[in-house]
Amino acid sequence: MQIKDFKVDESLKELTSHRTVVLPVACYETKIADNIQGKIPLHWHEEIQFILTLKGEAMVQVNEEKLAVKEGGCLFINSGCLHSAEDISGDCVYICLNVSPHFLLPQELFASYISPYISATNLPYIILDGSEEWGKNILDSILEIRNLIHENSPFYEIDIACLLTFIWQQLIRNGFQLEYSQTEVEKHRRMKEMLNWIHEHYAEKVTLKCIAKAGRLSNSECCRYFKKILRTTPINYLIQHRLQKSLPLLQEPGSNVTEVAYKVGFNSSSYFIEKFRNAMNMTPLAYKKKNFIK
Template sequence: MNYELELISDLSETLSYNQADFPLYANKIKLEHFDRFTAACHCHLDIEFVLMLEGNMDYYINGNIVTIHAGEGLFINSNRLHYGFTSECKNCILIEVAIPPSLFSEHLAYIQNFWSEKFGNETEDFILLSKKIPWQYEVLNLIVSIYKNILKDKPNPFQILSQASKLCLHISENISTYKQDSSDTWNWLTLAKMTGFIHSQYENKITLDDIAVAGAVCRSQCCTLFNKYISQTPIAYLKYIRLQKSCEMLRDSKKSVSEIALSCGFQSASYFTYTFKKELGMLPTEYRKQYYKNKI
């Protein structure tokens, strides 16, 4: 059986779980489906696990860049800005699993307090995972197991919940703590608010002022934070998200180019087509044809 899910264009602030009433995300992703082999910078409450199946990939996580190779993995802590990319512009295939605290009942204070302690701002941003370390080897195997199990016609929720609990157990027992500078914490939280605003409002008209207001900062500080931590201007990041969403719609819907342009916040179909051609090197219609040709 071929265990694959529908490929996605980016992970937004609120993940789309495999089943609406069971908050857990598992997917297989090809980086070639992203513009310039680079995913959108984002963050979410979920903790995230990555297993590289083929190729090499770089990950930006809260200002750090790490590389993972085939057979290796990565744990990304909660509410960390991150994105995957490859400067070599070569495809890679990976499995991602994301676990939110709500999977273990968000109403249980004890669990939530422990989650905040282990996956809060004063613990490591990420952990590289290797087959050479026994507990990390088990984590890599659990990533595969969760992915396969959640794709079954009738997945056993107790089995998946048990495996997700084991993932959290391994990390909670091995993650290190450190004292983060309060100003740095504020910067990350402010940037997360602004990127979250873009992810949720990209289909509407958005100005630099709107983005700055979302983070309760001035225009200048807004631009400074984006340039420092994402290496993009706020408007460039907004354009990138809109293009990623348009690629997703071109692949996964039968909407016309005009409909997609308006749905993604572009002022007109002609401007969307111009921007798409300039950034991706082909027309939206050519992108759609190429995708379906490669899919066959």
């Protein structure tokens, strides 16, 4: 089932439980345009993820890089990596396969064949090429897993477990050189700390200095982090997060645009309306009325 309203905690960790009834696995089709603001917001989770585009084209951001994933393309996103997705074709649909790393292999093999790969700082993502045999093997396996979950046939859980082991084997057998950089680990840890602080204090008066302090950085270094990793400024990110938080408040019966503006941290309703219109192509009041029509 597609997730249309992503819920994340203060550190952007996704709160959705990615699993069937008995397996720590989730496989579903996602139409990006059906999500709030027409995109998958920035988030992370401990599960590894595969994105296989069935239709259209998605722009996927993984940590600081943006990647176009066209129809038929597939992307592996490693555990713990910040990522988001936007629809650049207007009709993008993709299969999303999320798997707990602990389910890929028996626990006895985790230290040797799982941990080094999900900890490697040079592997935030892998582009899977369906024209290569090993890439096609993974793509075909993802489609088969989707069918097995939908069909719910006898022993399908065992079949899925076998396919996941096969997928992981294909990934680690095909020449990926592992690297580990404490600098990279520290960089992304500080980024998450700053995002965490924004998510806890967005409704208050927030300055660049406050955000930088949360990451133990200077103001200029803080701006550099946001520009490099998120392609935006700290204050612009704050504004977008406040707008995101305003959406469910505007949907509440009897809510007032001015009150909502102050609740999410704007000190001017006119400024809130201006930023909302720029982001959503409608005013907060129009959004509220549109929601009631639905």
